Amino acid sequence: MPVSDDPLDQVLRPPPDETPQEREIRLEREAEARRISQAIDASIKAERAARRKKRIVRLLLLGQSESGKSTTLRQFQRLYTPTAFREERILWRAVIQLNIVRSIRTILDALSAPYPTSPYASPRARARSLSRPRHPPLPTNHSPPLPPHGHHHESNGNGADMQFSYGSPPAPHYPPRRQDSNRDYYPDEDEYEADSDTEFTVANQSYPNSPPNFPHGSPRSDPSSSSTSTLAQTPLEALKNRLLPLRHIEAMLIAKLVPPNEEEATHLGVIPEYHTNGVANGHGNGNHNHNYNHNGNGYHPNHHPHPHPPGSPTESHLSHFNGRQGHNRSQSYRNQEIFVRPGPGWKGGLARARVNYQSYSYDDPSSPQPQSSQRPMSAGNTGLETQDEAQEVLHSCRKDMMQLWNDDGIRDILRRRKIRLEEGSGFFLDDLERVTSLRYMPTDEDVLKARLKTIGVSEYKFEMEVSAGRDSGTEWRIIDVGGSRSQRRTRFFSWFSSFFLFSVIFLGLTATWAPFFDDVDAIIFLAPISGFDQVLAEDRTVNRLEDSVLLWKAVCSSKLLANVDLVLFLNKCDILEKKLNSGIKLAKYVRSYGDRPNDLDSVSKYLRGKFSAIHREYSPNPRKFYAFCTSVTDTATTAGIIASVRDMVIRQHLKQSKLL
Ligand SMILES: Nc1nc2c(ncn2[C@@H]2O[C@H](COP(=O)(O)OP(=O)(O)OP(=O)(O)O)[C@@H](O)[C@H]2O)c(=O)[nH]1
Numbered sequence: 001m002p003v004s005d006d007p008l009d010q011v012l013r014p015p016p017d018e019t020p021q022e023r024e025i026r027l028e029r030e031a032e033a034r035r036i037s038q039a040i041d042a043s044i045k046a047e048r049a050a051r052r053k054k055r056i057v058r059l060l061l062l063g064q065s066e067s068g069k070s071t072t073l074r075q076f077q078r079l080y081t082p083t084a085f086r087e088e089r090i091l092w093r094a095v096i097q098l099n100i101v102r103s104i105r106t107i108l109d110a111l112s113a114p115y116p117t118s119p120y121a122s123p124r125a126r127a128r129s130l131s132r133p134r135h136p137p138l139p140t141n142h143s144p145p146l147p148p149h150g151h152h153h154e155s156n157g158n159g160a161d162m163q164f165s166y167g168s169p170p171a172p173h174y175p176p177r178r179q180d181s182n183r184d185y186y187p188d189e190d191e192y193e194a195d196s197d198t199e200f201t202v203a204n205q206s207y208p209n210s211p212p213n214f215p216h217g218s219p220r221s222d223p224s225s226s227s228t229s230t231l232a233q234t235p236l237e238a239l240k241n242r243l244l245p246l247r248h249i250e251a252m253l254i255a256k257l258v259p260p261n262e263e264e265a266t267h268l269g270v271i272p273e274y275h276t277n278g279v280a281n282g283h284g285n286g287n288h289n290h291n292y293n294h295n296g297n298g299y300h301p302n303h304h305p306h307p308h309p310p311g312s313p314t315e316s317h318l319s320h321f322n323g324r325q326g327h328n329r330s331q332s333y334r335n336q337e338i339f340v341r342p343g344p345g346w347k348g349g350l351a352r353a354r355v356n357y358q359s360y361s362y363d364d365p366s367s368p369q370p371q372s373s374q375r376p377m378s379a380g381n382t383g384l385e386t387q388d389e390a391q392e393v394l395h396s397c398r399k400d401m402m403q404l405w406n407d408d409g410i411r412d413i414l415r416r417r418k419i420r421l422e423e424g425s426g427f428f429l430d431d432l433e434r435v436t437s438l439r440y441m442p443t444d445e446d447v448l449k450a451r452l453k454t455i456g457v458s459e460y461k462f463e464m465e466v467s468a469g470r471d472s473g474t475e476w477r478i479i480d481v482g483g484s485r486s487q488r489r490t491r492f493f494s495w496f497s498s499f500f501l502f503s504v505i506f507l508g509l510t511a512t513w514a515p516f517f518d519d520v521d522a523i524i525f526l527a528p529i530s531g532f533d534q535v536l537a538e539d540r541t542v543n544r545l546e547d548s549v550l551l552w553k554a555v556c557s558s559k560l561l562a563n564v565d566l567v568l569f570l571n572k573c574d575i576l577e578k579k580l581n582s583g584i585k586l587a588k589y590v591r592s593y594g595d596r597p598n599d600l601d602s603v604s605k606y607l608r609g610k611f612s613a614i615h616r617e618y619s620p621n622p623r624k625f626y627a628f629c630t631s632v633t634d635t636a637t638t639a640g641i642i643a644s645v646r647d648m649v650i651r652q653h654l655k656q657s658k659l660l
């Protein structure tokens with residue numbers, strides 16, 4: 001008998017001194033094991049066939065944090081389950097309220113932030129910050145050009161140009177480079193050097209050279225703030241005092257959005273004043289667990305350590321708003337987004353208290369308008385019987401918020417600190433009059449613009465409503481994952497945007513994850529290409545575009561996903577276009593772009609070519625690949641793209657079914 005080299009054969013080979021009875025028992029056991037294995041195979045096959053027969057289509061959304069995955073999911077819901085989507089719009093009002101409050105907080109913090117303490121601050125900058133006040137580096141997501149050594153060059157083996165390099169020679173004032181094993185990089189792009197000598201004295205003081213345009217004399221008279229106004233040193237200070245109620249609203253909204261049974265510390269730091277008010281829910285105690293909610297039905301397949309170690313910035317996100325001393329302000333509050341689990345978890349509580357408008361159709365202006373005395377009722381799980389306090393506070397603060405946002409001096413400060421709120425997520429400050437009205441009902445566009453970070457993995461099931469078109473009856477399952485990085489212990493880990501993706505793609509498909517990724521019909525991968533000049537909020541050493549490319553390579557080369565068709569959304573093209581038109585050059589960040597034209601068409605074509613080449617080189621097997629330039633918040637253009645994706649996926653799905 002030929003001797004096999006297969007180590008498995010060697011292990012399984014019967015012992016040389018096996019007796020006839022032992023042999024009989026062994027053969028019986030092996031036959032039983034074979035029978036069980038065949039039964040399992042048959043049942044898996046039958047289940048797949050049944051699923052295909054029932055037309056269950058599964059889509060997986062992948063991409064870095066803020067790439068637009070959940071927004072794409074909302075677009076699917078808007079298009080194919082319009083009634084349900086419309087009914088849920090009111091639930092998004094709390095999220096929009098929170099987005100507004102946090103935008104205002106960003107501005108206020110920008111006005112009162114301390115001076116640089118970054119270890120990477122240049123000695124010159126440090127010296128200057130000691131000698132005279134300057135604008136401090138505030139957290140921004142905008143990246144400096146990466147140095148020339150930072151490029152990645154891969155050969156595609158067939159001579160095609162696969163070079164995709166990031167960076168350009170550093171501007172002279174950037175901090176000294178910190179050496180990484182693979183490349184040089186700038187750890188902190190926020191080292192700020194004023195580009196002129198115009199001097200501001202920030203943090204509640206005067207603005208000698210370019211004052212914000214507050215009205216001279218007394219601040220706007222407001223009975224609710226008269227006592228604080230008299231204490232105020234400046235109109236700005238008075239304005240800030242009048243905006244103090246937003247602190248309470250922020251804590252209240254978080255308590256409202258996070259279900260009471262949520263185990264996870266929900267970024268609520270231990271803020272004594274909130275706790276004594278009984279507003280906060282007592283989280284923030286370092287009890288970090290993820291419960292991955294599969295199918296939104298409460299199934300929690302596993303517990304994983306919280307991605308943020310105790311003491312990480314997420315535990316104190318409210319502290320900055322409180323303006324209390326002693327917190328490390330280099331911990332960017334902008335990393336500290338509120339997140340809730342996707343799916344019905346957070347909506348569940350809100351949905352129990354649907355807004356109490358009487359049969360008023362927001363789409364039908366001829367339907368009876370709500371009475372002016374009728375204010376929207378809270379749709380949250382706190383204060384169900386009360387009026388919507390958050391909306392009322394926002395309404396009463398709206399003039400002050402508008403004054404703050406529209407002030408030229410403050411805009412100038414934001415600009416100098418590279419805070420571009422209008423390009424960021426959940427931006428509603430240009431719509432304050434509308435969104436703070438007492439009868440505000442979010443529009444479809446508002447829901448798509450709202451920002452709520454996803455944590456964990458959820459599968460959404462829905463059937464297309466009959467009104468949605470010919471494919472009604474197909475059950476769609478869309479899997480939305482949280483894209484933010486969770487593991488930064490090693491450089492290797494930090495290359496990958498998500499612990500979840502990392503687990504699935506690189507550590508192998510564990511039983512825990514199998515239900516999510518098994519038998520997926522297609523992946524929609526979102527690469528927000530407007531982020532070419534930005535860094536990740538969760539790791540400020542990493543350029544966003546670079547991160548997307550690395551993740552794309554990982555997805556393309558994953559053996560687990562080798563047979564899944566890929567749809568690429570080069571997303572946030574609307575922001576990209578604005579950036580390019582404002583003069584920001586792609587070539588400064590992607591050196592290989594050279595002197596090609598700096599317009600949307602050329603840039604998107606170029607990047608599409610790069611992503612497409614990576615797909616060709618890295619995919620283990622040939623497969624279908626589609627690429628679109630998208631702005632998934634745009635309802636008109638996205639409808640067409642989603643219809644194409646739907647047709648393509650269904651076609652493929654049917655083809656596969658026939659093969660079974
Ligand atoms: N202007 C613009 N904004 C977009 C676009 N796509 C998404 N956004 C906004 O970007 C923000 C982030 O989008 P999400 O869909 O929450 O991102 P995500 O990929 O689900 O992020 P995680 O849940 O953190 O993984 C939201 O406020 C969206 O409204 C786009 O194409 N253009």
Ligand SMILES: [Mg+2]
Pocket residue numbers: 069070071452453454480481482483
């Ligand atoms: Mg999301």
